[in-house]
Amino acid sequence: MASTKPPAGQFNMLYFAAASTYAKKQSEHLKAPLPVSELFDTLEQLYPGIKEKVLSSCMLTVNLGYVDLDDAAGIKIKEGDEVAIIPPVSSG
């Protein structure tokens, strides 16, 4: 993984496939805490257009567990967490 341990007050944001192409990077550190419900807007500010073109078809994991975006009220991303954008998969 190209990611490194995030410094204090930040979390690790990972991008894969179409998300990494759009963000032009595989990972970065973002400021924590951050409510899950605000994550996509935060990414939209960093990468205008990413919400509609990429994120709308993606899933989200926090510390290797999937988070239901329709039921994320109150869930906060904490310092040191590993968050990942998971585009539609294509193994085989």
Add this chain to the structure above:
Amino acid sequence: MPDDLAATYLDEENIHVELTDSLLDINAILNRVKSPKAGAIVLFAGTTRDTFDSKPVKQLQYSSYPPLALNTLLTIAKEIKNKHSLTAIAMVHRLGVVPISEESILIAVSSPHRQAAWKAGEEALEACKERAEIWKLEEFDGPDGGVWRANRDGQSGVELAQRRAE
């Protein structure tokens, strides 16, 4: 492709799942599932094709989120092994550049009788294609550049050339 990944795997009793950037070894995976209790082994080898929608594909490249993909592959392997009472199951996916006509995935299952093995092999592959956190980038000759494929809809995903232009 993570830079520090050579091969990474998870093992449980009679289950092996692995991601590797090396050439896949058919004999090795057969040996993993071979057993005196099993009268049948079914092996699926997925190889990379040189065209998509009649467009020539120059090369394919797979990337992954290894810790999550391994968890998912292990979950799939357990489900399929229990459902079909398999003797053993092994699933290995290659990452990085896979030259055309080389194997990108091997799935081997063994069971006392062939019927369960045939079914289990197919179900394991379909579940992997649907759920494993692995992504295929098809690179074409010419101006189209490359696209991230999505198994879900069989359509091409994000076109790299288009993205770069934005």
